[in-house]
Amino acid sequence: MIEVRGLTKRYGDKTAVDGLTFTVRPGIVTGFLGPNGAGKSTTMRMVLGLDRPTAGTATVGGRPYVEHAAPLREVGALLEARAVHTSRSAYNHLRALAATHGIPKRRVDEVIHLVGLGDVARKRAGGFSLGMGQRLGIAQALLGDPPTVVLDEPVNGLDPEGIRWVRDLLKGLAAEGRTVFVSSHLMSEMALTAEHVIVVGRGRLIADTSVDELIRGASVNTVLVRSPEAQRLRTALAGPDVTVSSVEGEALEVTGLSAAQIGDTARDLGVAVHELTPQLASLEEAFMTMTRDDVEYHAHLTTTPAGGTA
Amino acid sequence: MSNTLTAPTAGAAAPRSAAPVDGQRVTFLRTTKAEWIKLVSLRSSWITFAAAVVAIIGLGALVSYVTNTHWAHMNPQEQAHFDPVSRSLGGVELAQLAIGVLGVLVVTGEYATGMIRSSLMAVPRRLPVLGAKLLVFSACTFVLSLVSAFVAFLLGQQLLGTHGTTLSAPHVLRAVIGVALYLTVVGALAVGLGFVLRSTAGGIATFVGLLLVLPGVGRLLPDTWQPHVLPYLPSNAGAGVFAVQPDTGMLSTWTGYAVFCAWALAALVLGAVVLKRRDA
Numbered sequence: 001m002i003e004v005r006g007l008t009k010r011y012g013d014k015t016a017v018d019g020l021t022f023t024v025r026p027g028i029v030t031g032f033l034g035p036n037g038a039g040k041s042t043t044m045r046m047v048l049g050l051d052r053p054t055a056g057t058a059t060v061g062g063r064p065y066v067e068h069a070a071p072l073r074e075v076g077a078l079l080e081a082r083a084v085h086t087s088r089s090a091y092n093h094l095r096a097l098a099a100t101h102g103i104p105k106r107r108v109d110e111v112i113h114l115v116g117l118g119d120v121a122r123k124r125a126g127g128f129s130l131g132m133g134q135r136l137g138i139a140q141a142l143l144g145d146p147p148t149v150v151l152d153e154p155v156n157g158l159d160p161e162g163i164r165w166v167r168d169l170l171k172g173l174a175a176e177g178r179t180v181f182v183s184s185h186l187m188s189e190m191a192l193t194a195e196h197v198i199v200v201g202r203g204r205l206i207a208d209t210s211v212d213e214l215i216r217g218a219s220v221n222t223v224l225v226r227s228p229e230a231q232r233l234r235t236a237l238a239g240p241d242v243t244v245s246s247v248e249g250e251a252l253e254v255t256g257l258s259a260a261q262i263g264d265t266a267r268d269l270g271v272a273v274h275e276l277t278p279q280l281a282s283l284e285e286a287f288m289t290m291t292r293d294d295v296e297y298h299a300h301l302t303t304t305p306a307g308g309t310a
Numbered sequence: 311m312s313n314t315l316t317a318p319t320a321g322a323a324a325p326r327s328a329a330p331v332d333g334q335r336v337t338f339l340r341t342t343k344a345e346w347i348k349l350v351s352l353r354s355s356w357i358t359f360a361a362a363v364v365a366i367i368g369l370g371a372l373v374s375y376v377t378n379t380h381w382a383h384m385n386p387q388e389q390a391h392f393d394p395v396s397r398s399l400g401g402v403e404l405a406q407l408a409i410g411v412l413g414v415l416v417v418t419g420e421y422a423t424g425m426i427r428s429s430l431m432a433v434p435r436r437l438p439v440l441g442a443k444l445l446v447f448s449a450c451t452f453v454l455s456l457v458s459a460f461v462a463f464l465l466g467q468q469l470l471g472t473h474g475t476t477l478s479a480p481h482v483l484r485a486v487i488g489v490a491l492y493l494t495v496v497g498a499l500a501v502g503l504g505f506v507l508r509s510t511a512g513g514i515a516t517f518v519g520l521l522l523v524l525p526g527v528g529r530l531l532p533d534t535w536q537p538h539v540l541p542y543l544p545s546n547a548g549a550g551v552f553a554v555q556p557d558t559g560m561l562s563t564w565t566g567y568a569v570f571c572a573w574a575l576a577a578l579v580l581g582a583v584v585l586k587r588r589d590a
Contacts, residue, residue, distance in 0.1 A: 102337070
């Protein structure tokens with residue numbers, strides 16, 4: 001359980017996190033969403049006792065992070081920026097951290113194999129790819145077998161297989177009753193992983209809701225259809241509230257009908273359908289709309305950004 | 311690498327037990343052990359410590375050997391002021407550079423790579439990290455420089471032949487042990503500067519400025535000021551502890567050493583304040 005109350009961080013006259021209040025509950029994956037620069041990383045660093053809040057409090061398991069006698073046994077964290085000495089091997093990195101808590105070497109080997117770094121654990125962490133670095137970070141987060149896991153952009157740099165692996169891992173951890181708090185700037189990724197989302201923009205809370213509700217609230221629903229007889233299907237689908245646009249030769253983008261309705265129409269028509277995919281883009285759009293006014297750095301803005309990342 | 315993936319299952323992270331009940335919690339001893347692992351698992355530590363040892367023993371031996379072979383060519387005044395102990399310990403000045411650089415690096419290397427965030431997440435009270443780092447680095451420096459100093463002295467006296475002296479001569483034993491006392495405080499000062507400045511370049515530059523450049527700059531001061539400034543500069547104050555006789559115009563051995571310790575303490579206290587107050 002993570003409880004954040006009125007959490008605020010100011011750097012000079014720039015407010016990175018502005019009076020955030022939310023609770024992250026155990027047993028589910030909670031997504032922490034927001035555009036880059038929304039204050040996600042800063043919030044997480046304050047939860048982990050690395051940055052000092054200007055105002056407000058953050059507690060994990062009922063007390064501030066720094067007051068835990070065995071913090072790694074309470075919270076495991078993966079930070080967005082690397083937090084590993086590049087000249088040290090992954091194994092020695094984890095062994096040193098484990099030593100601070102008297103966590104046995106056996107556990108170090110366990111987490112190394114869990115994340116699939118067995119072959120490279122004795123090599124310099126500086127030579128790791130972004131994906132391997134993320135795996136090492138996840139191993140570090142799981143080192144103390146903590147009831148709460150905080151992960152900042154864990155799928156950054158992972159290949160599709162790795163992304164799925166992280167997704168399954170997070171769901172597994174939540175299913176074990178742990179509190180799983182994971183940030184991302186990708187709505188689509190969170191839609192697949194998280195049950196609950198906390199959305200922030202410019203350091204302020206925008207939404208604290210379940211993913212289902214967010215999807216229901218998304219106004220536009222688009223379905224991608226591929227058919228060798230796209231034009232016939234297109235004519236048949238046409239209706240007052242339906243928009244059909246062709247993406248390319250055989251592909252159509254249909255708005256206003258569900259995938260089931262389109263499939264039924266195709267069957268009645270006797271037209272073969274090669275693909276029928278509800279588009280998550282709608283959800284992404286909902287997110288974009290929600291955060292549009294809160295994106296810190298629009299492409300056309302020329303103001304000088306201050307401070308670090310997110 | 312990706313083919314070694316194992317599919318995570320529920321319980322993949324192993325069954326968990328209530329946190330500190332099993333005794334897995336942070337203690338200073340454990341933090342010290344972690345700092346030991348960190349220090350010895352970096353190649354740069356071994357290389358730099360080796361450089362310091364080679365400097366102390368190698369340079370001392372070389373100077374002693376050359377002195378002995380050129381004895382006949384030395385003028386009488388030089389012969390009169392000849393000090394066999396300082397000749398055999400001539401490598402300390404060079405070794406302090408290695409120790410200082412490494413002392414800065416064990417701290418700033420963590421800031422440069424982001425490792426410090428992992429370290430502070432494991433030990434969020436922070437000050438034990440400084441304490442443990444200082445303890446481990448100081449202990450290693452002390453032991454290595456003590457052994458090196460004795461080897462350098464004994465080897466140097468052998469090479470000086472008839473011009474050598476022994477450990478039982480007045481102040482000699484203290485001077486040899488003084489090498490370790492001096493270099494240990496050099497290291498502590500460097501660790502403190504690392505925590506204050508957080509940057510390798512800034513830390514090393516400040517270290518070199520304080521220990522090596524400042525005494526030279528001090529000599530540019532008006533003559534009447536020099537006695538009030540020069541003896542109190544860190545390396546001038548500390549150097550007496552590894553000399554049989556303090557240089558003229560400098561503080562007495564132990565007063566000087568106390569002043570030197572005060573410099574290191576000041577850097578460490580400032581470093582502790584910065585570590586505790588500033589965001590990681």
